[in-house]
Amino acid sequence: MTKFFVDGAGKYLGAFDGAAPPAGAVEVPSAPEDAAQLWDGATWGPVPAGVVAARELADFDGGLLLKAVAIWTADKLGVARATARDEILAIYRGLK
Numbered sequence: 001m002t003k004f005f006v007d008g009a010g011k012y013l014g015a016f017d018g019a020a021p022p023a024g025a026v027e028v029p030s031a032p033e034d035a036a037q038l039w040d041g042a043t044w045g046p047v048p049a050g051v052v053a054a055r056e057l058a059d060f061d062g063g064l065l066l067k068a069v070a071i072w073t074a075d076k077l078g079v080a081r082a083t084a085r086d087e088i089l090a091i092y093r094g095l096k
């Protein structure tokens with residue numbers, strides 16, 4: 001039988017069936033509708049506003065923001081093209 005668990009802060013850890021959950025896990029009656037929800041001891045809370053906002057940004061304009069972040073990250077890791085800065089600026093200007 002599948003059982004659902006959260007950590008001490010109410011963060012969803014997952015569903016376990018035949019495997020032991022992590023130490024300190026607390027069993028709850030059901031899984032959340034969204035993994036970002038927190039268990040308050042009696043029910044699942046709403047999806048945090050910051051998570052909703054981040055998802056909206058990620059979906060904004062076909063994922064251009066995510067592309068900019070990916071280019072920036074590659075640049076910081078030293079694997080980006082020499083034009084990374086110009087590409088990010090072009091994306092930013094396109095979002096305005």
